[in-house]
Amino acid sequence: KNEVEQSPQNLTAQEGEFITINCSYSVGISALHWLQQHPGGGIVSLFMLSSGKKKHGRLIATINIQEKHSSLHITASHPRDSAVYICAVSKYGNKLVFGAGTILRVKS
Amino acid sequence: DTEVTQTPKHLVMGMTNKKSLKCEQHMGHRAMYWYKQKAKKPPELMFVYSYEKLSINESVPSRFSPECPNSSLLNLHLHALQPEDSALYLCASSGEDSLNTGELFFGEGSRLTVL
Secondary structure: OOOEEEEEEEEEOOOOOOOEEEEEEEEOOOOOEEEEEEEOOOOOEEEEEEEEEEEEEEEEEEEOOOEEEEEEOOOOOOOOEEEEOOOOEEEEEOOEEEOEEEEEOOOO | OOEEEEEOOEEEEEEOOEEEEEEEEOOOOOOEEEEEEOOOOOOOOEEEEEEOEEEEEOOOOOEEEEEEEEEOOEEEEEEEOOOOOOEEEEEEEOOOOOOOOOEEEEOOOOEEEEE
């Protein structure tokens, strides 16, 4: 079993819909990261969080440390949000463990 | 400046060639990373440098040789690569120390094709 599990693997939404991507992990962590990668491109860090909730524009990330679960929400989704969203957790010692990613496609 | 700059963006090389990938950041970050990413897979950690010293080598074959000449630069020297080494090579940096991975800043990557 992978240490970081994401769901769903693929997600297609209509423009304007509210989107949720989930991440569960099974190891002790110092922080959880949500990353975005557009096709063929580099990776952008969206959030790093160790507790509670963070918001940036239309993106919201939450984490429940006791349940070892995090969610990434996108409100009022737009085609430009189409990308791969990756959950990763920081284990101690500089190691980042990545989930398999969620491929999001937002149709106009 | 919150950028991590990687060059070249694309590289095609033969199995007998020697080439290098370069990464530069001017954020004062003390930890720098090389990741390898195959298509439709998450990145795989290769190397971590902390305060210009190699702190993690994830059992990477010796045909990949990292170098950190100073705190702003990270190189990956390539020699005698195999076609299966074709991938996107991502550099990243963070401001944290060797114990914790802080927020990561990634470059756009260097897409390597080995013929």
